Amino acid sequence: MREPAGPAATALPDEDGARYPDDWLVVPLYNEASVIGEVVREARRTFPNVVCVDDGSTDGSGDAARAAGARVLTHATNLGQGASLQTGIRYACEQPGVRSVVTFDADGQHQVADARAMVDVIARGEAAIVFGSRFLDGRTRPGAVKRVVLTFAVWFTKQSTGMRLTDAHNGLRAVRVDAARQVHLTQDRMAHASEIVLQLGRTGLPWTEHPVHVLYTDYSRSKGQSVWNSVNILVDLLFK
Amino acid sequence: MNGNTLLIQVILLVAVAVVTLLLTRSTAGARHQAIRRLGLVVFITAAVASILFPQGLSRIANAVGVGRGADLLLYALVIAFLSYISTSHRRMNRMSRQITALTRELTLAEARAADQGHGLTEEPEMPEDA
Numbered sequence: 001m002r003e004p005a006g007p008a009a010t011a012l013p014d015e016d017g018a019r020y021p022d023d024w025l026v027v028p029l030y031n032e033a034s035v036i037g038e039v040v041r042e043a044r045r046t047f048p049n050v051v052c053v054d055d056g057s058t059d060g061s062g063d064a065a066r067a068a069g070a071r072v073l074t075h076a077t078n079l080g081q082g083a084s085l086q087t088g089i090r091y092a093c094e095q096p097g098v099r100s101v102v103t104f105d106a107d108g109q110h111q112v113a114d115a116r117a118m119v120d121v122i123a124r125g126e127a128a129i130v131f132g133s134r135f136l137d138g139r140t141r142p143g144a145v146k147r148v149v150l151t152f153a154v155w156f157t158k159q160s161t162g163m164r165l166t167d168a169h170n171g172l173r174a175v176r177v178d179a180a181r182q183v184h185l186t187q188d189r190m191a192h193a194s195e196i197v198l199q200l201g202r203t204g205l206p207w208t209e210h211p212v213h214v215l216y217t218d219y220s221r222s223k224g225q226s227v228w229n230s231v232n233i234l235v236d237l238l239f240k
Numbered sequence: 241m242n243g244n245t246l247l248i249q250v251i252l253l254v255a256v257a258v259v260t261l262l263l264t265r266s267t268a269g270a271r272h273q274a275i276r277r278l279g280l281v282v283f284i285t286a287a288v289a290s291i292l293f294p295q296g297l298s299r300i301a302n303a304v305g306v307g308r309g310a311d312l313l314l315y316a317l318v319i320a321f322l323s324y325i326s327t328s329h330r331r332m333n334r335m336s337r338q339i340t341a342l343t344r345e346l347t348l349a350e351a352r353a354a355d356q357g358h359g360l361t362e363e364p365e366m367p368e369d370a
Contacts, residue, residue, distance in 0.1 A: 075343050075344075077339075077343060079340050083343075087347055087348065091348060094352075186337065188337075188340055
């Protein structure tokens with residue numbers, strides 16, 4: 001047996017045997033106390049190493065994640081989702097034996113099975129970077145307005161990175177550690193989604209997309225990005 | 241020139257002097273700072289001249305196709321305000337990056353220390369299955 005990759009590598013009995021101790025889930029966490037415990041518990045059945053970056057939550061999200069067995073890093077003050085991702089990615093990349101880093105949302109939108117399939121793509125050596133996409137199959141049904149915003153995001157990403165992604169702003173990504181080490185996000189807020197695509201593209205490592213299902217629950221919808229937010233993202237990207 | 245004109249001239253000159261003092265106290269990179277100070281000298285000279293010779297300001301305004309000196313002043317102010325917004329925006333961005341870097345290092349340092357303290361000897365507390 002190899003030594004545990006971190007403090008969270010223990011606990012939890014094997015359920016179906018398929019466990020991924022070398023693939024770290026990075027979960028930016030900000031005021032999701034009502035759902036984060038369940039999200040972490042669910043994820044840890046497959047990914048024993050979950051690192052939550054508590055971005056100055058005021059509702060005890062960090063404690064909930066810790067209770068569910070996640071390694072919790074705490075920002076002293078709220079910096080934004082991009083900053084949290086970067087902190088988590090850096091921490092995960094420092095862990096001994098880490099193979100890949102998976103960015104995963106705290107609100108329960110993402111499916112662990114999808115993350116697992118994406119890590120498998122890396123494990124098989126088919127790609128170093130796997131972007132989740134909601135639009136490679138018909139499972140995800142966003143509303144009409146959201147669809148327009150996402151289409152624009154795809155176009156914008158194509159223009160700015162040259163990468164033809166079908167879903168530019170999907171938060172579920174699996175990144176092999178050598179690629180993850182080259183990510184240095186400077187966009188603290190929501191504009192990091194375009195930035196991470198750009199930086200991963202520049203690594204020159206092989207990338208691919210993988211169909212994922214995103215659950216638009218009432219909860220995620222209430223917390224999700226509004227159309228106004230896309231205006232803010234654009235401004236953030238243009239006036240760095 | 242009547243007494244009223246003189247009074248407002250005194251008030252404005254004092255205001256300019258105070259602003260000058262406040263502005264010269266800030267610090268930044270050497271070249272940037274030098275340029276800013278030269279700009280400041282020009283600004284002060286123009287401000288004093290426009291206060292002492294309001295007719296002169298009006299004449300300049302007329303020359304560039306603006307009705308009154310006061311209007312010219314307003315336009316200049318708009319430009320000055322916009323440049324202020326852009327420089328302060330840049331400064332704020334730089335500062336927030338610094339804060340991010342600081343906070344991240346602090347977070348990671350804390351995490352590493354905790355990992356070293358826990359990882360080898362004892363299990364981290366995990367009430368999960370308790």
